[in-house]
Amino acid sequence: MADNLSEQVQNMNINDNESGYVPPHLRGGSRSRGGSRPSSRNSNYEGNNNEGSFFGFNNRRGGGSFRGGRGGRGGFDNNYGPRGASNRGRWEDGKHIPGPRNPKVELELYGAAEDPQFQSSGINFDNYDDIPVEASGDNVPEAITAFTSPPLDELLLENIKLARFTKPTPVQKYSVPIVAAGRDLMACAQTGSGKTGGFLFPVLSESFKTGPTVVDNAQSHGYYQKKAYPTAVIMAPTRELATQIFDEAKKFCYRSWVQPCVVYGGSPIGNQMREMDRGCDLLVATPGRLSDLIDRGKISLSNVKYLVLDEADRMLDMGFEPQIRAIVEGADMTPVGERQTLMFSATFPADIQHLARDFLADYIFLSVGRVGSTSENITQRVLYVENQDKKSALLDLLSASNDGLTLIFVETKRMADQLTDFLIMQDFRATAIHGDRTQQERERALAAFRSGRANLLVATAVAARGLDIPNVTHVINYDLPGDIDDYVHRIGRTGRAGNTGVATAFFNRDNSNIVKGLYEILSEANQDVPAFLNDAMRDASSGRGGSRGRGGRGNSTRDYRKQGGGNGSWGSRNTSNRSSSGGWGSKPSSSSGGWGSNSGSSAGGWGESSNSGNSGWW
Incomplete structure (x- = not known):
């Protein structure tokens, strides 16, 4: 399917014109910026009328259900089964006694064997065998192979067998023995490579084997308890x-003594506290809601054996780092050295690694190469498209194939709503997710997208991670x-698990800050x-343009302890020019003009139609 889509898009010749993208209504004629609007399947181009909309700007509360983490509503409680199901195991006399099996619960958790949504057919797990892995640190345990x-x-x-996992991915091969050896871990692995299972x-x-830890007899495994004393805490940056x-934890905690629970903002805190009263051994939380519950005296972290930060680079970035530090260092969290801390992400820039070391002790850094770095699981294409042409170019891409699900990333919440409305007007089944939508709207949008009722999801950065x-x-x-x-995280939403x-990107002069990083990734x-x-x-190399912000990958996938001040990213890189004859989505380049230029001037700037000899590419 992906190969066919790539071929179809390639044959569209979107960037064959040397001046960049040419909208359909201008192809075959002279190019002008003031022409008519792109042709569409609906005359209401960007209209405000949402008649017949799927999840339009004024009609976003679609149907659908969302099972995970809504305080037990919908008939699904912390026994991770239908109400009344008793499948929980127990810890008794130093032994773990699993609960009984229940076919109804297993169907709810793992799905029917014949359901395509739960099948792993088509997943090429053999690709994982050739992925380079680098583990740095003292006394790295030997990896498992099965x-x-x-x-x-x-x-x-x-x-694991019920969940249809057949073989461990590279990050799982190493994380299992590392945690069993009592070591802290910083793992850098591609999105979709099994990081959730990795922790x-x-x-x-280890929790099943060692049982719960009782602190001053405060922990109680009765049906109700006033304060939760989780053994493991997993923090994530977004509610989704x-x-x-x-949802994944429920699958693997099935029939065990470990009771999973989730808390996050945007949902009634009272419901979440009542669920914690039923038991909370493994807690999944967003930082804000966790901090709130700690302040309310509802959660104690004094019993924590395992602290996990998923998407840790974002968790420790500017907006989250003070909250994380307050939770880990300012509350009653088990100190470094007495707990195990595991950090997972697709990227770990050196500055984030410096921050992370405050929460780790004698840690192992695991760097796992990207699935597809040689097998090309994710086919990346970059098109030069001016901002005013993006909607028309998007229609061309979407018309190339009607199969599968398409995730469209935008930078602002306003653009997410506007673009969703536009797509609905063109008779596409589109919905949106962003930070200004209520939690219920976000859950329904995701449910519609997962089920295929909406095959297009327009999203801001809220959907880029994990x-x-x-x-x-x-x-x-x-x-x-x-x-x-962030680009690495975004494209990781496809090509997952083998x-x-x-992945297609619209590029123009506004993206000069990531020229170097994008070139390196490709x-x-x-x-x-x-x-x-x-x-x-x-x-950019000659100084006529520069990167602003964290434009290059730098050392975002290497252990900074081994970099020695170098600037190269982990792994080899082929920097040869493979597009000298004009690659897919490229414009023919001339010896006299800058890239994307109509200019005959030797100093012509990219994306410019000016003949000025002093035009800069920025």
């Missing part, structure tokens, strides 16, 4: 990621982010580098 007992607990192995499997396995982790949505075959960066690490996918992943990006890279 799910076996030992080192994994027998009950966990049964749940759930070892944490739950927290509920997704919780969300695992099956069957996403195409990711479109309608607006490129300002940080190349599947193939396509080169490292053996992707075609369009001619205009090569030209922009040369201009």
Whole structure:
């Protein structure tokens, strides 16, 4: 499917014209900026009338359900089964006694074997065998090669089989023995490479084996308790990621003594506190809601054996770092050295690694190469498209294929709503997710997208991190982010778990801050580098343009302790020009003009139609 989509898009010749993208209504004629609006399947181009809309600006409360983490509503409680189901195991006389099996609960958790949504057919797990892995630190434990007992607990192995996991991914191969050895871990692995299992499997396995820790007899496993004393705490930056982790935790906690719970903002806190009263051994939380519950005296962290930060680079970035530090250092959290701290993300810039070391002790840094860096699981394409042409270019891309799910990233909440309305007016089944939507609206939008009732999801950065949505075959960066690490996270929404996918980006002069990083990503992943990006890279290197912010990848996937002040990212990089003859999505370059230019001037700037000899590419 992804290969067909890539071929179809390539054949569209969007960037064959040397001046950039040409909208359909102008193809075959002279190019002008003041022409008529792009042709569409509906005359109401960007109209405010949402008649017949799917999830329009004024009609966003669609149907659908969302099982995970809504305080037990919908007939699903903390026994991770239908109300009244008693499948929880217990810890008794130093032994873990699993609860009874329940076919109804297993159907709810793992789905029917014949349900395509729960099948792993088409996933090429063999791609994982060739991925380079680098583990740095003292006395790194030997990696496992299969799910076996030992080192994994027998009950966990049964749940892993029910979830249809056949073999460990590279990050799982290393994280299981590292946690079993009592070591802290900073793991850098591609999105979609099994990071959630990378921390759930070892944490739950060790918890099943060692049982709960009682602190001053405060912990009680009765039906109600006034304060929660979780053994494991998993923090995530967004509500959607927290509920997704919780859904996965329910699968692997099935029939065990470990009771999972989730708390996050945007949902009634009273419901979440009542759920914690039923038991809370493994807590998944967003920082804000966790801090609130700690201040209310509802949660104590004095019993924590395992602290996990998922998407840790964002968690420790400017907006989250003070909250994380207050929770980890200002509350009653078990201190460094007495707990195990695990950090997972697709990128770990050196400055974030410096921050992270405050929460770690004698840690191992695990760097896992991206799935597809040589097998090209994710086909990345970059188009030069001016801002005013983006909507028309998007229609061309969406018309190339009607199969699978497409995730469209924009930078602002307002643009997410506007673009969703526009797509609905063109008779597309689109919905949106962003920070200004209520939690219920966000859950319904995700449910509609997962189920395929809406095959287009327009999203801001809220969906870029960690969300695992099956069957996403195409990711479109309608607006490129300002940080190349965010680009890595975005394209990771497709090509997950060994599947193939396509990632398309609209690029123009407004994206000069990530020229270097984008060039490096494409080169490292053996992707075609369009001619205009090569030209922009040369201009940036010559000083005519520069990167602002964290535009280059730098050392975001390497252990800074081993970098020695170098600036190269982990792994080899092929920087040869593979687009000298005009690559996919590129414009023919001339010896006299800058990239994306109509100019005959030797100093012509990219994306410019000016004949001025002094035009700069920025």
